[in-house]
Amino acid sequence: MTLSMKEIQAEAKETGGKTPLLRVKELGERFPESIALRNKEFGIWYETTYLEFWNKCTYLASALIDFGVNKGDKVAVHSENRPEWFVSDLGIQAAGAVTVGLYPTNPKSEVEYLLGHSETVILFAEDQEQVDKALAVCENLPSLKKIVYFDNKGMYKYNSEYLISYDEFLEIGKEKLESNIDKIFYTIDNIEDDDLAMLVYTSGTTGPPKGSMITHGNLRWVSGNLVTTVFVESVKTKNPQFLSYLPLCHIFARLTDLLIATQLIATINFSESTDTVQSDLVDIQPDFFPAVPRIWERMYSTSLVKMRDASFFKRLMFNFSLKLGNIATERRLNKSFNDLIARILLLIAHILSFRTLKKKLGLSKIAIAISGAAPIAPEVLKFFMALGVPIFEAYGMTENCAYVTSNDFEIIEIGSVGRPHENCEIKIADDGEILTRHGGTFKGYYKDEKSTKDVIDEEGWLHTGDVGKITEKGSLIITDRKKDIIVTSGGKNVSPSEIENKIKASPFIKDALVVGDRRKFLSCLVAIEFETVSNWALRKKIPFTTYRDLTEKPEVRELVSKEIIRANEETSSLQVRKFELIPKELDHEDGELTATQKIKRNVIIEQFSELVESMYK
Amino acid sequence: MKDRLDFYNSYKEEHRIFNNRVQRFWAVFGVLISIYTLIILDDVWLFLLTLAMMTTIGAWGLNIVSGFAGQISLAHGAFIGIGTYTAFVLGGNIGSSVLSYGLDMAIWLPLSGIVPMLFGILISPVTSKLKGLNLGLFSIGIVYFVLHIFQNFRTVTGGSGLGRKSPDFVFLGFNFENGITIGNLVLNENNLIALFSLVILILSGFGVKNIARTKTGRAFFSIRDRDIAAEAIGVDLLRYKGIAYAISSFYAGICGALLFTFTGGVEPNQFNFVYSVTFIAIVIIGGAGTVLGPLFGSFFFILMPSVIQEIIHFFGLFEQSSLLNLAQIERLVFGIFIIVFLIFEPRGLWGIWFRLRNYFKAWPFSY
Numbered sequence: 001m002t003l004s005m006k007e008i009q010a011e012a013k014e015t016g017g018k019t020p021l022l023r024v025k026e027l028g029e030r031f032p033e034s035i036a037l038r039n040k041e042f043g044i045w046y047e048t049t050y051l052e053f054w055n056k057c058t059y060l061a062s063a064l065i066d067f068g069v070n071k072g073d074k075v076a077v078h079s080e081n082r083p084e085w086f087v088s089d090l091g092i093q094a095a096g097a098v099t100v101g102l103y104p105t106n107p108k109s110e111v112e113y114l115l116g117h118s119e120t121v122i123l124f125a126e127d128q129e130q131v132d133k134a135l136a137v138c139e140n141l142p143s144l145k146k147i148v149y150f151d152n153k154g155m156y157k158y159n160s161e162y163l164i165s166y167d168e169f170l171e172i173g174k175e176k177l178e179s180n181i182d183k184i185f186y187t188i189d190n191i192e193d194d195d196l197a198m199l200v201y202t203s204g205t206t207g208p209p210k211g212s213m214i215t216h217g218n219l220r221w222v223s224g225n226l227v228t229t230v231f232v233e234s235v236k237t238k239n240p241q242f243l244s245y246l247p248l249c250h251i252f253a254r255l256t257d258l259l260i261a262t263q264l265i266a267t268i269n270f271s272e273s274t275d276t277v278q279s280d281l282v283d284i285q286p287d288f289f290p291a292v293p294r295i296w297e298r299m300y301s302t303s304l305v306k307m308r309d310a311s312f313f314k315r316l317m318f319n320f321s322l323k324l325g326n327i328a329t330e331r332r333l334n335k336s337f338n339d340l341i342a343r344i345l346l347l348i349a350h351i352l353s354f355r356t357l358k359k360k361l362g363l364s365k366i367a368i369a370i371s372g373a374a375p376i377a378p379e380v381l382k383f384f385m386a387l388g389v390p391i392f393e394a395y396g397m398t399e400n401c402a403y404v405t406s407n408d409f410e411i412i413e414i415g416s417v418g419r420p421h422e423n424c425e426i427k428i429a430d431d432g433e434i435l436t437r438h439g440g441t442f443k444g445y446y447k448d449e450k451s452t453k454d455v456i457d458e459e460g461w462l463h464t465g466d467v468g469k470i471t472e473k474g475s476l477i478i479t480d481r482k483k484d485i486i487v488t489s490g491g492k493n494v495s496p497s498e499i500e501n502k503i504k505a506s507p508f509i510k511d512a513l514v515v516g517d518r519r520k521f522l523s524c525l526v527a528i529e530f531e532t533v534s535n536w537a538l539r540k541k542i543p544f545t546t547y548r549d550l551t552e553k554p555e556v557r558e559l560v561s562k563e564i565i566r567a568n569e570e571t572s573s574l575q576v577r578k579f580e581l582i583p584k585e586l587d588h589e590d591g592e593l594t595a596t597q598k599i600k601r602n603v604i605i606e607q608f609s610e611l612v613e614s615m616y617k
Numbered sequence: 618m619k620d621r622l623d624f625y626n627s628y629k630e631e632h633r634i635f636n637n638r639v640q641r642f643w644a645v646f647g648v649l650i651s652i653y654t655l656i657i658l659d660d661v662w663l664f665l666l667t668l669a670m671m672t673t674i675g676a677w678g679l680n681i682v683s684g685f686a687g688q689i690s691l692a693h694g695a696f697i698g699i700g701t702y703t704a705f706v707l708g709g710n711i712g713s714s715v716l717s718y719g720l721d722m723a724i725w726l727p728l729s730g731i732v733p734m735l736f737g738i739l740i741s742p743v744t745s746k747l748k749g750l751n752l753g754l755f756s757i758g759i760v761y762f763v764l765h766i767f768q769n770f771r772t773v774t775g776g777s778g779l780g781r782k783s784p785d786f787v788f789l790g791f792n793f794e795n796g797i798t799i800g801n802l803v804l805n806e807n808n809l810i811a812l813f814s815l816v817i818l819i820l821s822g823f824g825v826k827n828i829a830r831t832k833t834g835r836a837f838f839s840i841r842d843r844d845i846a847a848e849a850i851g852v853d854l855l856r857y858k859g860i861a862y863a864i865s866s867f868y869a870g871i872c873g874a875l876l877f878t879f880t881g882g883v884e885p886n887q888f889n890f891v892y893s894v895t896f897i898a899i900v901i902i903g904g905a906g907t908v909l910g911p912l913f914g915s916f917f918f919i920l921m922p923s924v925i926q927e928i929i930h931f932f933g934l935f936e937q938s939s940l941l942n943l944a945q946i947e948r949l950v951f952g953i954f955i956i957v958f959l960i961f962e963p964r965g966l967w968g969i970w971f972r973l974r975n976y977f978k979a980w981p982f983s984y
Contacts, residue, residue, distance in 0.1 A: 045624065314981050
């Protein structure tokens with residue numbers, strides 16, 4: 001039996017919060033039989049209890065010590081989400097070392113930069129693919145000593161001295177545990193707040209990635225304060241289910257999947273692969289579901305597209321339910337979340353259509369869903385609210401451990417990121433920049449004093465780089481990234497993301513990039529959503545071959561043009577006069593997107609400069 | 618994780634017959650409704666439902682060998698006959714002119730399955746070696762061979778044109794004729810036979826489902842889909858074809874024993890070639906290769922004539938007409954149904970059920 005949410009809150013208040021490392025150690029002792037991790041292989045879920053989880057962490061720590069890892073050394077993990085990721089993360093910290101996370105999509109040039117910059121000693125690589133990347137550049141990495149791989153598939157023919165399998169590695173740790181266990185416990189007991197726990201490299205829409213130093217003190221403070229937030233408070237079931245699929249090297253996934261999950265004594269489920277997230281979501285029906293806008297947009301557009309194919313009666317039922325849902329949403333937004341009429345309307349809609357729809361999306365048990373890491377279109381947010389999913393937009397960034405604001409059951413303001421969490425100070429600087437200050441503010445950028453000084457001032461305020469304002473109700477509205485603000489040649493200040501989000505609300509458009517800095521008018525580069533547009537083309541009997549071919553069809557141009565006109569009508573600022581379709585799918589490996597699928601403005605504008613210039617001729 | 622319906626910790630869990638609460642609920646609900654129906658119905662419909670349940674068992678038998686394992690069998694009627702006579706000989710009342718032992722149903726019912734099964738195993742070395750048309754021809758040969766014996770082995774069958782009477786339903790010393798009274802509830806012989814067949818039906822149904830979901834079933838399917846490929850992946854063709862015939866004949870025997878004990882007697886010519894073809898029709902209308910198909914097919918086959926009759930009576934059609942009599946119209950309509958099914962719903966009644974189920978399963982989408 002595990003604890004209820006109230007008991008968890010009371011305990012956290014007493015202890016003042018525990019880092020995930022100490023929390024897992026504690027849970028391994030108190031609730032050894034509770035399921036901590038679950039991973040899917042060939043359709044079957046395999047379970048790891050909190051005791052096994054903790055034991056594996058100690059084996060790993062013991063092996064690291066055996067391989068000569070000292071306090072403060074950097075150890076990297078380069079893998080998709082899987083139980084080994086968490087075991088490595090906590091095992092590394094238990095050995096006193098610092099975890100460095102790499103995105104699975106990082107190409108070898110970035111792997112070289114990240115491992116070199118962080119002076120990584122040991123690398124945990126997922127499989128042959130990641131091992132190949134590291135082996136290709138390891139000659140330039142003098143500090144790298146060993147590469148531990150999780151997946152044996154295809155590895156038998158390698159005989160590099162660097163390599164050792166994860167199972168062997170753990171076995172070594174287990175054998176040496178007796179001699180190392182005292183050292184491990186000594187290390188854990190003597191962790192200072194100022195000691196580094198992890199380096200989180202920001203994906204960097206400009207310039208090379210910067211390594212944010214997150215300390216054990218940051219983690220402890222955030223863990224202690226998290227329990228008062230809506231994230232923890234709304235999850236009322238014991239042993240809630242989490243699905244881990246967002247990249248773990250990003251602070252958002254670490255916060256939700258590790259910090260919040262261990263606070264709630266949850267089971268963290270790992271999907272089979274990134275391609276199976278949707279079906280695994282249906283299996284698990286998580287209680288808590290964090291997602292980035294891309295995911296929500298995708299669910300939204302696939303639902304609508306599939307609905308268009310449904311039979312007349314089913315569409316009738318769905319549209320009617322959606323109407324009820326929309327009325328309920330308005331009431332919830334204007335009155336209160338627990339408005340009785342809203343509840344009744346949602347119940348009817350639930351019975352008619354939404355119960356099965358939510359089940360198919362995997363959202364049937366959601367106690368709270370979060371959208372974060374990027375702005376989400378209001379249409380999308382309202383759609384999920386109409387379904388009856390309690391979805392809240394939240395805000396945070398690596399540099400403050402993603403602990404800043406979120407909407408909650410009391411006040412939801414669409415378009416805002418909500419009110420500050422408890423103990424989080426916020427102020428708006430004179431130039432409109434948002435500043436935050438609390439115990440989770442990071443220590444600085446690794447080996448980059450100058451940048452650190454730019455973002456943390458003497459009073460301890462963190463300069464977020466985002467521009468925004470605070471509403472009457474106390475919610476924070478984010479206008480844009482400070483450096484993205486466009487000033488047209490007419491001298492008008494325009495926030496591109498506002499218009500872009502309006503345009504991106506269309507199910508046919510994946511990404512939009514508004515340009516117009518020092519130009520006469522605004523124009524836009526548009527990347528179409530291949531899945532929905534190709535579906536649309538098939539229905540309209542428009543023949544096409546590739547993505548590029550599709551973007552060159554006049555019908556598709558017309559389709560996008562209609563969407564832009566719609567967005568123009570909705571926006572209050574300057575209108576987009578011209579647009580061009582980007583002739584290729586944007587990709588991380590081509591450097592057009594960051595690892596978190598954010599567009600790199602400068603790169604794209606430069607790469608498609610001919611397209612841009614053609615619009616201003 | 619009990620409230621997560623699609624969540625599985627092991628393959629065993631995933632392959633359970635009812636792998637979640639919703640399915641278990643509907644199964645129990647269905648059984649309760651069936652029991653209630655069999656208690657309250659009047660004798661005419663009760664008679665038909667009992668016939669349908671018993672026929673289903675035979676249809677399942679054919680489905681195993683033809684629908685699952687893909688082996689053409691036109692000799693199903695012969696196996697039903699062997700089962701029937703086993704039951705009649707072992708259970709028949711002592712003192713009649715034909716060979717009878719007067720045993721209890723608890724003995725003759727299992728044996729009436731086992732004897733045809735042994736016969737199936739006996740001929741399986743031959744049937745396993747044959748494929749397609751040759752197998753079909755061979756099975757027709759079996760029908761005529763067995764029929765000839767039935768017609769002439771008078772001490773057992775009573776001979777052509779005469780036949781013999783059936784044994785009584787006496788199970789573990791209890792004679793169904795006596796009926797049971799529980800409080801206000803009076804169950805007569807027909808109710809008891811109907812409930813008894815429901816039990817046997819459910820047991821056989823579990824048997825079929827278990828074959829379909831386990832290694833044996835997968836071996837059958839692979840033989841059906843491509844025998845050479847099946848052999849290449851390690852399926853022992855001789856063995857599994859033999860098993861298919863054995864199980865199929867067992868079901869046939871049980872079906873025959875129940876069916877003709879219920880109708881009161883049997884004449885050897887009953888088990889002619891047409892009788893075997895009837896079962897093929899049932900399986901095809903219902904949906905070959907599925908568990909529920911033969912069930913649908915049997916109920917359709919047994920109940921449809923009566924439903925057609927009711928409709929004709931209701932509208933007062935053809936009553937004065939001398940062109941066609943009722944039985945002919947009945948057969949005509951039935952024939953039209955078969956043609957319509959083969960053209961428009963080759964997956965049979967099960968196909969209709971499947972589409973209906975998917976309509977609600979996919980809700981609110983269409984796929």
